[in-house]
Amino acid sequence: MPLDVATIRQDFPIFRRTVRDGKKLIYLDSGATSQKPEAVIQAEGDFYRLHNAAVHRGAHQLAEEATDAYEGARSKVANFIGAQAEEIVFTKSATESINLIAYAMSNAPTGSRFALTSKDRIVVTEMEHHANLIPWQQLASRSGAKLSWFEVLPDGRLDLNSINSVISADTKVVAITHQSNVLGTVNPLEAIVARAREVGAVVVLDACQSVPHMPIDVKKLGVDFLVFSGHKALGPTGIGVLWSNQLDDLPPFLFGGSMIENVTMESATWAPAPKRFEAGVPNMAQAVGLGAALDYLNAIGMENVFEHEMQLTKYFLEELQKVPTLKIVGPLDLENRGSCISFTVGEIHPHDLGQYLDSQGIAVRTGHHCAWPLTRKLGVPATTRASLYLYNQESECDLLVKAIVDAQRYFA
Amino acid sequence: MPLDVATIRQDFPIFRRTVRDGKKLIYLDSGATSQKPEAVIQAEGDFYRLHNAAVHRGAHQLAEEATDAYEGARSKVANFIGAQAEEIVFTKSATESINLIAYAMSNAPTGSRFALTSKDRIVVTEMEHHANLIPWQQLASRSGAKLSWFEVLPDGRLDLNSINSVISADTKVVAITHQSNVLGTVNPLEAIVARAREVGAVVVLDACQSVPHMPIDVKKLGVDFLVFSGHKALGPTGIGVLWSNQLDDLPPFLFGGSMIENVTMESATWAPAPKRFEAGVPNMAQAVGLGAALDYLNAIGMENVFEHEMQLTKYFLEELQKVPTLKIVGPLDLENRGSCISFTVGEIHPHDLGQYLDSQGIAVRTGHHCAWPLTRKLGVPATTRASLYLYNQESECDLLVKAIVDAQRYFA
Amino acid sequence: MELDNLYQEVILDHYKHPLNKGLSDSYDVQVHHINPSCGDEITLNLSVEGSKIKSITWDGVGCSISQASVSIASDLLVDKDMDEADAITEQFIDLMHSKGTKEGDPEVLEDAVAMAGVSKFPARIKCALLGWMAYRDAADRIKQSGSARDHRGSGQ
Amino acid sequence: MELDNLYQEVILDHYKHPLNKGLSDSYDVQVHHINPSCGDEITLNLSVEGSKIKSITWDGVGCSISQASVSIASDLLVDKDMDEADAITEQFIDLMHSKGTKEGDPEVLEDAVAMAGVSKFPARIKCALLGWMAYRDAADRIKQSGSARDHRGSGQ
């Protein structure tokens, strides 16, 4: 079903404002963070206005209501990705979720299947966001494990030819992005998961750019851990998700209140998951806001969101490539490709192009997009990225193309 | 200046609702989390409605505005505690702030003054919240350092007689709460800081229960690290603060985007503080909300908030002690004492008492208040806690006292 | 008053005059359970003869709900076959999670139906379950290992 | 248009025809600076004679603002006494942090006053400062260690 974008846009208060002296806002930076529908803002506000109390701690009515709201949000997240509520941990961001896994592995006792040694290997890819690269570099350096990676081919796809040597017998962890936040590439999970299974490695999936944009069922993906951020999925800032069906085997990461079973001055034991991973008074209002965001997406239907973005991506790819000297960095076809579209325009530095676009009310992102090794590999100093979401429309592509052509003249 | 509580209460939408079949809400659980004025809820909402974008990343107008709002909030936090903006790190909670310090110390290279070995000692107190105890137990177990603690005397004060042996020459870290969230005790920082200085230990102050309730100037405290949570200071959930004037010497904790200087596939280097400690898209709206909360508190004046709470505490202590069999657990005088008031009532289990109070619309907390070793030391299975804030008033004490007496009859 | 629904006469009676409180000297298995959110603790001794429960004794500190619930459980389950006791326990757990939609079968649960009101107070469900979980844990250990002494476990 | 304020003619000129671009074979100190938020990089060679700046050459990739700014700096600072160059650098840094409230003294900053508009675009201030920070770093190293070769540093 095609989306009624005009109606959808009315749900997002930010589109009522203008930028740069009255220009219409063309927001093409949802890959960095999405805009929020009023329903999400309201849900967060109403939590404070009506139910605010510390969850799991008080015996009073507000605490009960807050707990219901918070645990209700957990169930919504679980349903959204085909999981069970107790498999969902709320963190502050995908970045924290990945760090949680990497630190928890460091906390695993010797002999645990999550404990790494210098005999083990961690595999990533060249297209990882810093958030799914540096925590593994650090785990490697703490544990002595080796770090290897899949290379990225010039067409923006992973080089899977060497899959059996990259994911070697000593590989314990394969950490990979579902969709590149630069190239738009959707990675071939099946092959990678199958090979990881062969060698007994756990697969950590960075789903930051997939969960908000396509229907996801963790049961079908076959991965061991999945993370995403609420703020890229119409939700509030300050809320992230970690999913795993093996949380009970994982030691805790942050220590403090509510994650304990018993505490003495000398030592402590842990509550079962997910509480074990949620120390302290949690980001309750943000979890509730994320629940409202997923309700909003469900009401529209993730299949429809996906279809809409695919059509838009097709249009953007076609129209952008008509611009002389514009080069798409990433797959040119729609097969296994999402709606992050990066490009270069002749000799114009992306920072200058982005500035020009901004002066026309068009918000894009420029730079290395927190995937600096990838930018280097691609041999460009930086790229300009347009990233799309359910509220974008073809007319915005036309304005983008026109502005790029104008910029070419400006910087000629 | 006495507070105009009636007017203040009108700023807090939650006081417009009733609980348990139309009963007025008597909220005496601010030690767990505070209620939020409309101005805070609005500030968070308006960030999303008007300025939402990823900070520090985009070259477009929204990103500029979001960055201004976020960095503006950092300045507000700094001003609130007499610090510099670059000394403030935003975390998700005080719990994360403390874990950040403890993990960063683990990440410190051998020889760094923050690196602990089995020759070193960490000192805490028996009245610590789990959040300021377990991270240190864990750091001790990771590093081999020893853990020692100040004992709590029957009157709810720390036993400082042994200060020179507890903070021994090998002590590297002294982690201590400013105000106990159970006893209300305000700890004698001067003596402890002076002794820590003598042995060259860093002092980590858990200011969760002090920053929201009294004027604080970090320059006068003389500590090395200070943490608190936004949600206990009228701010949103999902935002915490770490202050230190030595952040540049501390290695990072969470790894990912925006905290880097340079990144290759093999390794990375770090941005200067505070960015080094803020990996990923931060909890922007929550930081902005916290800024609004501190504006609100500043407008009222922290001296006035403190005076108000002191008067209220005096009244509560006096009136509660008139109830037969009620025993205050914690200091009975106002000297170095805040507004967390814990007590037991004869043989009535706190859980039952709390439930009865709830049926009368009175929200208190019961249990070990995330300070289980303290509860055990005090020889009680649990306590009931009334914790106060600027919106509380004497009439609420009268209702509490009446309800306790009724509960005595109910469970007799 | 809703509160009376929670604190039924039967519950307050059991609280004030708990049954089987005080640990037996001998037992087949002993378990220790705690409720981490409030600090309630219970130690429970279980003795069996073949598949039949011979005695359940217990000691601990806790609120009226947790104390009454273990008192009721110890009285209800004794002399039952372990399979039957398990079935009763399941019914009780189910009742606790019913959010006030079930009343409980008095034929099976007897005094324990008085606990039905607890299911409407989410923060108290764990109190009501503490003793039953301890029993279930003890029974599981007996089934797994024949009879063994001095198991110490903890759960929620 | 506000944009023209940022992209003054002078800036675009320097961008298209950068001065002193291309690294000298010899130098007293070489520094390498990067802008972590966008990936811009610059290498800068500094040669001095006594306290006087003999040459500044550079190479790198970056946006028009960063390229023009280092071009202007290399031209402006050469032949100056290092103390004077430091003072000019301070004035320029101050201008960049002025949020559009200052115009810059053309007597001192010459072409660099064209950069004044950058101060209204917070995300671009680091671009404009990249080359100047590299110069300052290089000068500091010379002052600290006399003349030494092949320092590699990085900053923002």
Ligand SMILES: Cc1ncc(COP(=O)(O)O)c(C=O)c1O
């Ligand atoms: C004294 C003290 N320290 C630490 C904490 C932990 O704060 P949070 O749960 O917000 O991380 C609390 C509150 O729960 C507290 O009262």
Ligand SMILES: Cc1ncc(COP(=O)(O)O)c(C=O)c1O
């Ligand atoms: C692919 C990918 N991974 C990880 C992240 C990190 O997410 P966050 O900054 O919300 O923690 C992002 C977004 O910045 C991303 O696009």
